[in-house]
Amino acid sequence: MTKDYYDPLSRLLHWLMAAVILYATLAGYLMHLVIDSHPRLFQFLSELNMSMATLITPLFLLRWGWRHWRPPLPEERTRHHPAARLAHALLYSLMCVVLLSGFLMLEQGYSLFWLYPVANPIDDPDVNAFFFGVHRVGCLALAALVLLHVAAALYHHRIKGDRTLYRMLGPQSGR
Secondary structure (H helix, E strand, O other): OOOOOOOHHHHHHHHHHHHHHHHHHHHHHHHHHHOOOOHHHHHHHHHHHHHHHHHHHHHHHHHHHHHHHOOOOHHHHOOOOHHHHHHHHHHHHHHHHHHHHHHHOOOOOEEEOOOEEEOOOOOOHHHHHHHHHHHHHHHHHHHHHHHHHHHHHHHHHHHHOOOHHHHHHOHHHOO
């Protein structure tokens, strides 16, 4: 039997994006809890969040492009369920919205890992406030969709008993 795992680049980009989204979600909500009580922690998390977003943006673009260029797995040659196609399209769209709005909401520049200054792209408080709202809604929607994605992966693994999760874990998963 041929092992039909996703290629190493697809798996690496998937898990990198998963880790960054999980970190950014937790850090983002933590920042709201400490903004008034711990301004130095807020500033640290904010700089780290923006630095991580700066690094992950080209990786997101690579992941999006690679999704369309990589050779498909055998079962991908058949039609996927329309809900799965829609959910994946929404995941990519929301990741794009969250990354873009995160940069456009900046009221001031930041320092990339405290080493290199990056200017804010838009210096209009009304526009920044608009994108802050877009960012908050986008983050909530992305978090909900990520939970749905995890639930679907667990459904495929536990209920349907198919190889979906193993394909993304790779040959080291032992199946």
